[in-house]
C-alpha cells in the first residue's frame with residue numbers, strides 16, 4: 001500500500017484581516033495593535049528590531065502619525081469593500097479552502113464592550129456566505145496579529161490574565177454565529193511569535209513591564225489557556241468542528257556536526273517550536289522548560305485549574321507556517337548571518353535566499369512535516385507557505401512570476417514526498433492568495449499573491465486586481481490534485 005494525497009485535500013490560500021481589510025477607522029472599528037506596529041517600513045526595510053521593542057512612546061507617536069509611509073498598513077488592499085471580487089477570483093482558481101482572520105477590534109472595538117458590534121458580525125456573515133457560496137470552506141484564524149489597542153493601554157495586553165475572558169467572549173461570539181458554516185478554526189496565528197515580536201503577537205509593551213521576559217511568557221501562558229478554553233467551547237457548540245493550534249515553524253539546522261552545535265539546535269527547536277506545540281497538543285508543560293525558566297529567572301503564575309484545562313482541551317490539528325529553514329551554532333562569533341521571519345539565522349551555504357534574505361529550503365518542509373508527525377501523530381495543516389518578491393506589472397498588465405511558481409512547485413513536491421512518508425496532511429494554503437501588506441515590513445512591495453494588487457508602498461495605485469502567471473499555474477495544480485506541478 002502507498003500513502004497518497006486524498007481527493008478531498010484542502011488546497012487554498014490565506015490572508016489576514018490586519019493586512020488586507022483596511023477601513024481601519026470605518027464602521028466603528030477600534031484601533032488595533034496592527035495600526036501602530038508599523039515602524040519597519042519601506043524607509044527602513046530591514047529593521048525588525050522595532051517590532052520587538054515597542055514602547056508607549058512609539059505607540060503614541062504612531063497613533064498621531066499620518067505620514068504616507070504607513071498608509072498601506074492601515075488601509076490594506078480594501079478587502080473590506082472588495083471581498084466579493086477577491087473571493088470570486090480565488091474560487092475561480094479552484095480553491096477548496098479560504099483562510100482569513102476576523103478583526104477582534106471590529107467585533108469588540110475596545111475589547112470590553114458588553115455586546116459585539118452587530119454591524120461587524122454582519123460583515124463577516126457576508127464574507128463567510130460568499131466563501132461558502134463560491135464552493136470553498138472557510139478556515140478562520142480567530143486572532144492574527146491583531147487585538148484592540150485599548151486592551152494594551154489598560155492591561156498591557158496578554159500579560160494580564162483578564163485577557164483570557166475578553167478573548168473567550170470574542171471567540172464564543174464567533175462560534176455561536178458562524179459555527180455551522182465554519183468547520184476549521186485556528187486559535188492564534190503563530191503563537192510562538194510572542195518571543196520575537198512580542199507587541200504584535202501579545203500586545204505587551206516593553207516599557208510597561210517590570211520584567212519583560214517574564215511578561216512575554218506569562219502572556220503566552222494566558223494565550224495557551226485561552227486557546228484550550230476556546231477549543232472546549234467550540235466543541236460544545238458543534239462537536240464536528242476542528243480547532244487547531246498554529247506556530248511559525250522555525251526549522252533549524254546545526255552549523256556543523258560538532259556535538260555542541262547539534263545540542264544548540266536541539267535546544268533552539270525546543271524553545272522556538274516544540275514548547276508551544278507540546279503544551280497545546282500533549283496538554284502539559286514540557287520538562288525542559290523548567291530548566292530554562294529557572295535559568296532566566298522566570299516564574300510563571302498558574303491559576304489552580306490551569307494544568308487541568310490544558311490537559312483536557314488539546315488541539316485537533318497542528319497548523320503551521322513554513323517559509324524557510326534556519327541555522328544555529330553554539331558559538332556564533334564570526335559566522336555570517338541573514339534575516340529571516342521574526343528572528344535572525346546563520347547563513348546556510350547550501351541554500352539560496354529570497355530578496356529579503358529568507359533561506360529557501362523545500363526539503364526542510366518535508367523534514368518539518370515528518371518531525372511534527374513523528375512527535376504528535378495528529379493531522380497537520382500547512383497554512384502558510386510562499387515567496388515574498390518585488391513583482392513587476394508589465395505594460396499589458398501581466399506579472400511573469402516564474403520565481404514564485406518555482407518556489408511553490410518545489411515545496412509542494414516535498415509535501416507530496418511527506419505524504420508518501422505517511423504524514424497525514426489536511427490541506428495547504430499558500431501565503432498569500434492575493435497581494436496584501438507585509439506583516440514584517442508594512443510594505444506593499446513585498447508581494448506573495450497569485451493576484452497582483454495595483455497599490456504601492458505609499459498608498460498610490462488603482463487597487464485593480466490582475467492575475468499573475470502563477471494564477472493559472474496554481475489553478476492547474478489544484479485541478480490535477482498536484483499530478484501536474
Ligand code: BGP
Pocket residue numbers: 016019145189190248321341384388431437438439440441446
Ligand atoms: C507570517 C505571518 C503572516 C505573513 C507572513 C509573511 O509570520 O503569519 O501574517 O505576513 O509571515 O511575512 P511578511 O509579511 O513579514 O513577509
